[in-house]
Amino acid sequence: MLYRLIVNVTVLKYKNIEMKKSIYSALIPALLIILSVSVNAQTSRLYAGTYAGQGEKGLQVIDVDFAKGTFIKVSENDAGNNPSYICISKKRSIIYAVNEVGRVNGMRAGGVTAVKLDLKTGTTEKIKELAVPNGGPCYISLTPEEDFLLIANYGGGSVAVVRLDANGIPSAVSDTIIFKGEEGTRSHAHMVAPGPGGKIYLTDLGFDRVAIYDLDKVSGRLISKGYAKLAKGAGPRHFTFGKDGSKMYVINELNSTMTVFNVEKDGNLTEIQTISTLPEGFTEKSYCADVHLSKDGKFLYGSNRGHNSIVTYKVGKDGKITVAGYTLCGGEWPRNFTLDPTGKYLLVGNQNSGNISLFTLDKKTGLPIAPSKDYKIKGPTCLKFIE
Numbered sequence: 001m002l003y004r005l006i007v008n009v010t011v012l013k014y015k016n017i018e019m020k021k022s023i024y025s026a027l028i029p030a031l032l033i034i035l036s037v038s039v040n041a042q043t044s045r046l047y048a049g050t051y052a053g054q055g056e057k058g059l060q061v062i063d064v065d066f067a068k069g070t071f072i073k074v075s076e077n078d079a080g081n082n083p084s085y086i087c088i089s090k091k092r093s094i095i096y097a098v099n100e101v102g103r104v105n106g107m108r109a110g111g112v113t114a115v116k117l118d119l120k121t122g123t124t125e126k127i128k129e130l131a132v133p134n135g136g137p138c139y140i141s142l143t144p145e146e147d148f149l150l151i152a153n154y155g156g157g158s159v160a161v162v163r164l165d166a167n168g169i170p171s172a173v174s175d176t177i178i179f180k181g182e183e184g185t186r187s188h189a190h191m192v193a194p195g196p197g198g199k200i201y202l203t204d205l206g207f208d209r210v211a212i213y214d215l216d217k218v219s220g221r222l223i224s225k226g227y228a229k230l231a232k233g234a235g236p237r238h239f240t241f242g243k244d245g246s247k248m249y250v251i252n253e254l255n256s257t258m259t260v261f262n263v264e265k266d267g268n269l270t271e272i273q274t275i276s277t278l279p280e281g282f283t284e285k286s287y288c289a290d291v292h293l294s295k296d297g298k299f300l301y302g303s304n305r306g307h308n309s310i311v312t313y314k315v316g317k318d319g320k321i322t323v324a325g326y327t328l329c330g331g332e333w334p335r336n337f338t339l340d341p342t343g344k345y346l347l348v349g350n351q352n353s354g355n356i357s358l359f360t361l362d363k364k365t366g367l368p369i370a371p372s373k374d375y376k377i378k379g380p381t382c383l384k385f386i387e
Contacts, residue, residue: 042067044340045074045122048349048356049086049097049382058083059097059115060377061122062356066345069358071375074122080113080129084381087140087149092168093117095124096149098137110137110153112162114170130170134158134178141193148174148220150192152202157187159202163220174220181207190237190253196245199225199267203236205253210236212267228269230259238290243297247319251277251291251302258291258302258313260320273320277302277311290336295343299324299366303334303348310334310348310359312367327368330357338383349380356380 043065052058059079063072079086083097099111109131115124136155143150149162149170161175179187188206195201200213200222208230213222230236235254241247241263248261248269256277261269277288286306293300293315300313300321308329313321329337331350339346339361346359346368356375359368 044385046347047086047088047095047384048377048380049083050377051082051084051379051381054081059086059095059124062375064358066340069373071356077115077124078126079115080111083113085139086382086384087142088384088386089142089146089168090386091146093119094168096140098140098151100137102135102155104131107131108135109133110135110156112140112149112151112170128169130162132160132162132173133176139191143194143215147217148215150200152189152192154188154190157189157206159189159192159222161215161220161222175222177222179204179207191239195241195248195267196263197267201239203239203250205235205237208232208234208236210250210269225267228261228271231255231274237288240291240293242293242319249291249300251288253288256286256288256304258321275321277304278307279326282307289334292337292339294366295339301346303329303337305333305335308332308334310337310368314366324365325367330371330374331355336380336382338385341385341387347383349383351379351381354378356383
């Protein structure tokens with residue numbers, strides 16, 4: 001009896017040891033996966049458009065390691081001449097680039113190039129090039145359903161709509177509108193993008209206004225719904241919306257201001273505030289460029305080309321803004337910037353100095369903290385992450 005008890009106890013101990021080994025064996029790979037995810041979560045893939053001439057590869061794919069503050073070039077890709085602005089279809093893995101040129105095949109036109117993206121290798125394959133009437137495109141965006149591209153032609157003073165087929169490939173220009181103003185004025189359409197409630201908004205730097213449209217999905221044509229005027233000489237360039245969609249923030253290139261609009265239920269805009277993007281006492285030439293909202297909606301950022309800074313505003317409960325501070329951009333001529341998908345970092349594309357600067361955002365103040373490293377790149381004009 002005693003012998004059987006000793007044997008049973010020994011067997012139980014052995015089984016417990018083997019069970020623990022099995023548990024540890026199962027846990028180790030799981031822990032490695034968790035650690036791997038944690039490390040990979042510190043790295044994101046950045047897509048950069050640049051000014052690139054005939055034969056040059058103007059679309060770069062870059063891995064950014066935020067923990068180390070380092071950049072690794074993954075690939076350089078052909079997206080046509082001067083792929084100065086891009087937008088990305090996540091569901092189709094297609095990058096669309098406007099080609100900022102004045103003529104295509106002897107005609108007054110710009111272009112749009114679509115490239116298929118291999119998410120694993122970071123390389124692309126060109127799948128379509130399409131001429132867009134009037135020339136000088138500077139901005140491109142996707143409709144929420146990803147059935148149309150919207151293109152602003154700065155040089156051609158016009159807007160274009162491009163229909164996408166079932167595979168997301170540009171098939172035809174479905175609409176183009178040329179803007180004509182009063183004598184002595186010239187349209188410079190600068191940004192066109194969808195807003196809350198399905199409206200399409202377009203800033204016109206030359207006409208000092210934000211135009212409002214509906215998009216007829218059957219015909220692919222824009223239907224005018226009026227516009228909001230800004231101060232003469234303001235030069236509205238880019239815009240973004242508040243977290244709940246009730247406010248629009250427009251950065252004005254020519255008079256270095258930020259304008260806040262109420263977005264009414266019918267999509268119309270009512271101005272409620274205009275504030276400078278520059279510190280008091282600064283009198284040298286400066287031109288605004290880009291604007292973005294923090295992921296939590298508490299801070300608004302704008303870039304100053306000339307002052308070479310990022311202005312940070314605190315967003316109040318009423319949507320109005322107050323200056324929180326100014327941060328040097330880490331280079332010259334901050335044409336474009338973006339926030340990473342986590343909202344913890346801000347990256348600035350400095351066109352004239354040819355570099356991308358990486359900033360950490362202070363959680364409390366929202367201010368960008370001076371970068372320790374940057375990435376050299378010729379004439380960066382657009383920075384995008386896949387959200």
